[in-house]
Amino acid sequence: MNQVILAMQAVSKIYGYRPVLDRLSLEIPAGTVVGLLGKNGAGKTTLLRCALGLAKPDHGTVTTLGEAAWNLSASAKQQLGYVPQSPQLYPWMKVRHIISYTGSFYFRWNPALVDRLTAEWDIPLERRAGNLSVGEAQKLALVLALGHEPELLVLDEPVASLDPSARREFLKVVLDIAAAGNRSVIFSTHITSDLERVADRVAILQQGKISFFGELGDLKDQIKRLRLTSPNVLPERLELPGILRQRTEGKNALVTTRCHSPELVDQIESQWQASVEVQDLNLEEIFLELHDE
Amino acid sequence: MAADFLFQVFPASGLPIYRQLVDQVRRHVASGRLTPGDFLPSVRQVAIELEVNHMTVSKAYSLLERDGLVELVRGQGMRVNNRPDNAGPETLRDRQEQLAPIARQLVAAAYQLSLNEKQLRQLLDRVLKEFNGK
Numbered sequence: 325m326n327q328v329i330l331a332m333q334a335v336s337k338i339y340g341y342r343p344v345l346d347r348l349s350l351e352i353p354a355g356t357v358v359g360l361l362g363k364n365g366a367g368k369t370t371l372l373r374c375a376l377g378l379a380k381p382d383h384g385t386v387t388t389l390g391e392a393a394w395n396l397s398a399s400a401k402q403q404l405g406y407v408p409q410s411p412q413l414y415p416w417m418k419v420r421h422i423i424s425y426t427g428s429f430y431f432r433w434n435p436a437l438v439d440r441l442t443a444e445w446d447i448p449l450e451r452r453a454g455n456l457s458v459g460e461a462q463k464l465a466l467v468l469a470l471g472h473e474p475e476l477l478v479l480d481e482p483v484a485s486l487d488p489s490a491r492r493e494f495l496k497v498v499l500d501i502a503a504a505g506n507r508s509v510i511f512s513t514h515i516t517s518d519l520e521r522v523a524d525r526v527a528i529l530q531q532g533k534i535s536f537f538g539e540l541g542d543l544k545d546q547i548k549r550l551r552l553t554s555p556n557v558l559p560e561r562l563e564l565p566g567i568l569r570q571r572t573e574g575k576n577a578l579v580t581t582r583c584h585s586p587e588l589v590d591q592i593e594s595q596w597q598a599s600v601e602v603q604d605l606n607l608e609e610i611f612l613e614l615h616d617e
Numbered sequence: 618m619a620a621d622f623l624f625q626v627f628p629a630s631g632l633p634i635y636r637q638l639v640d641q642v643r644r645h646v647a648s649g650r651l652t653p654g655d656f657l658p659s660v661r662q663v664a665i666e667l668e669v670n671h672m673t674v675s676k677a678y679s680l681l682e683r684d685g686l687v688e689l690v691r692g693q694g695m696r697v698n699n700r701p702d703n704a705g706p707e708t709l710r711d712r713q714e715q716l717a718p719i720a721r722q723l724v725a726a727a728y729q730l731s732l733n734e735k736q737l738r739q740l741l742d743r744v745l746k747e748f749n750g751k
Contacts, residue, residue, distance in 0.1 A: 356672070357670055357672075492668075495668065496668060499664065499665070499668060499669075499670060499671075502670060502671060502672075503661060503664055503671045517628070517629055520628035520629055520634070521628045521634075521669050521670065522669075522670055523670065524670045524672035540633065540673075541633035541634065541635045541636065541673070541676065542633075544632070545633060545636075603631070604632050605631045606629050606630055606631045607629075608629070609631065
């Protein structure tokens with residue numbers, strides 16, 4: 325059992341002249357569900373592919389399940405599950421056959437789990453994969469990635485093509501996996517609401533770097549919008565720690581900070597004789613504020 | 618008590634889910650719905666019923682434990698502590714005070730939406746009806 329399931333150190337990946345990952349570092353402890361959040365084109369897929377040894381970084385080191393990601397041993401690969409953004413399934417094969425074919429590659433394949441999931445998710449076993457709907461194909465790909473009960477499950481935009489009820493079911497499965505013990509899940513998304521329930525940690529990918537990694541609760545505790553009202557005219561720019569955005573209009577100011585604390589509020593109140601109203605921000609609002617720098 | 622009777626989480630709120638759980642346990646103790654000796658539902662049960670990550674629930678429970686509101690009884694779970702401030706419901710005034718910040722936010726938002734007092738009360742009545750109908 326590895327304590328750190330994935331470690332990336334100063335990883336750069338350059339396509340042409342564009343650095344998609346730029347000296348990025350990230351360390352994910354075992355047993356966590358991490359939501360990887362970033363805009364379209366931020367490099368989420370590239371990061372995941374580097375973690376899986378499917379893409380080779382130009383600089384830096386990636387260690388997955390304790391091994392160099394680019395040279396994973398067969399036994400490490402037995403511990404990985406991966407669902408790419410658009411899963412490739414053999415269109416001529418029946419679902420039932422794809423399942424047994426995939427299962428034959430793994431030492432530890434759990435047919436009971438696979439049967440349960442295919443039944444729960446109404447995956448038609450006798451249909452050819454080429455005739456599955458997008459949602460069905462996505463669910464099948466997920467079953468194939470779960471069948472060997474991997475230690476690390478990597479999902480690239482897993483719910484993008486699922487309808488709301490299938491999405492909810494899917495998120496439940498992720499929660500089950502998380503609750504089952506020391507297994508880890510990394511999933512990328514740009515849909516913040518998926519993350520809020522399921523993830524216990526968030527990694528935010530921005531300009532090729534991880535701009536935040538930590539507990540979702542901590543992120544919400546730290547980033548707040550402060551509404552200042554003062555009897556005096558406030559300065560155009562307030563010198564405060566961790567400012568993401570600020571706007572002053574006369575005696576009022578609106579400040580978003582990433583360093584919220586009760587002490588900070590005290591400081592503002594005494595420095596500008598202002599009353600401060602603290603506004604909570606949800607993940608979507610935080611995401612937007614972070615991208616507005 | 619079933620977890621979904623005890624708790625209601627709003628994942629898309631700016632208040633972290635673990636804080637919502639902590640606040641709600643405090644409120645149940647304040648109201649006397651939870652009394653000393655009662656057990657909270659297990660972390661696993663809450664996680665499954667509310668469909669939230671179990672680490673989030675653990676975090677809420679350990680904060681409650683740290684603050685002395687509950688204690689861990691081996692093999693049985695989290696028990697509401699028998700201590701003076703947990704004994705019986707708090708006064709009406711104290712309980713109203715706990716809700717005051719939310720009420721202020723509500724009134725401020727109503728003002729921004731140009732809802733007058735009567736219209737706000739109408740809304741509250743409707744929401745109360747929905748809640749009682751559940």
